[in-house]
Amino acid sequence: MNVILLTSYATLSDMERFAALAALTCHAHTDKDYVPHEVLGRIIKAGHESILEHITLTYSIKGLSRACLQELARHRHISLSVESTRHTLKKQIREAEDSSLYPVPDVLADVWKSTRVFTDLMITRLRKNPDISNDELKYYLPEFWPTNLIMTANIRELRHIIRLRTAPAALREFRVLAYSLYEAVPDEFKYLLADCVYKETDNE
Ligand SMILES: Cc1cc2nc3c(=O)[nH]c(=O)nc-3n(C[C@H](O)[C@H](O)[C@H](O)COP(=O)(O)OP(=O)(O)OC[C@H]3O[C@@H](n4cnc5c(N)ncnc54)[C@H](O)[C@@H]3O)c2cc1C
Numbered sequence: 001m002n003v004i005l006l007t008s009y010a011t012l013s014d015m016e017r018f019a020a021l022a023a024l025t026c027h028a029h030t031d032k033d034y035v036p037h038e039v040l041g042r043i044i045k046a047g048h049e050s051i052l053e054h055i056t057l058t059y060s061i062k063g064l065s066r067a068c069l070q071e072l073a074r075h076r077h078i079s080l081s082v083e084s085t086r087h088t089l090k091k092q093i094r095e096a097e098d099s100s101l102y103p104v105p106d107v108l109a110d111v112w113k114s115t116r117v118f119t120d121l122m123i124t125r126l127r128k129n130p131d132i133s134n135d136e137l138k139y140y141l142p143e144f145w146p147t148n149l150i151m152t153a154n155i156r157e158l159r160h161i162i163r164l165r166t167a168p169a170a171l172r173e174f175r176v177l178a179y180s181l182y183e184a185v186p187d188e189f190k191y192l193l194a195d196c197v198y199k200e201t202d203n204e
Contacts, residue, residue, distance in 0.1 A: 001173070002062040003180035006150070012055070012189055016040065019054035019155075026051075037191060044195065052155035055192065059151045059181060065102040067143035068173040077157040082149040085141065089134040092145075093122045102144040102173065115144060159196045166198035 013036075020036035023043045043051045064072070073080060085092070096119045122140070126132065153161070158181060164170060165178035182193050 001064055001176060001180065002060075003177065003184050004060045005184040005186075006058045006060055007056075009186055012057075012186065015055040016189065016192075019043075019051055022054050023048070023051045037188075041191060044192070049156045049159070052159065052192065055155045056152055057155070057158060057185070059184065060148075061151055061177070062148045063146045064149065064177065065143060065173060066141065066145045066147055067102070068171060068177060069147055069149070070143075071171055071174055072151075072177070075153075075157065075161055078151055078153040078161075080149055080151055083147050085138040086134050089137050089141075090126060093119060093126065093137075102146065115142065118142060155192050159193055162193055163196040163198075166196075168198070 016036045020034055020039035023039050024031065024034060026048075040051070043049075069082065072078070083092075122137070126137075162178050162182055165174045166182070168175075170178065179197070182190070182197050185193060
């Protein structure tokens with residue numbers, strides 16, 4: 001899986017400033033010399049999370065399994081644009097490589113072989129039936145099938161996702177995604193999410 005933050009540092013800085021201004025507006029502050037991260041740090045401590053909706057991040061996420069996509073898509077305050085199986089499935093099957101598929105643990109190595117069998121079978125069938133449509137084929141896709149997407153979410157929702165999905169109860173792949181969403185943020189802005197990231201010491 002490859003997760004990249006597309007939102008630029010400059011855009012993030014602007015949004016951070018706007019969000020801090022929003023917080024100050026609530027209290028009719030006229031201080032022009034405010035320090036955005038100090039204002040927002042206080043807002044996070046106070047739990048005034050609607051302010052954080054003024055900051056949105058856009059990510060490119062590549063190589064996520066459809067199993068994990070299904071869980072991600074349950075979150076209602078995110079915007080997703082997902083590579084369409086309708087338009088690209090045959091191309092995806094022809095180009096699929098083991099390295100792009102969700103890796104299975106050693107104990108399931110025999111299942112892994114069958115994932116290869118699956119793609120080989122699909123390719124053979126496609127050669128024999130070139131007219132079969134992507135819409136018909138997609139019903140046979142296994143959940144490990146990888147996909148690519150663009151995701152936009154505001155900081156309030158990202159905090160919720162990161163809190164839920166870095167926790168040990170979450171799907172392992174979703175945990176990797178959630179930690180990656182956090183790691184992709186420049187260090188100067190990590191304070192917006194840091195308290196939501198599960199740390200091993202949380203359980204002690
Ligand atoms: C460990 C784990 C196990 C799970 N197991 C299952 C399962 O067995 N079956 C299953 O179906 N799902 C399961 N889920 C998914 C879960 O039920 C949610 O669909 C998913 O986590 C989306 O999160 P959410 O609903 O909290 O928030 P989001 O959709 O991300 O929304 C964020 C917040 O907005 C608010 N909100 C959003 N929509 C509404 C609304 N309509 N009304 C009021 N407030 C709203 C809530 O405060 C919500 O927490 C599981 C999730 C986890 C983390």
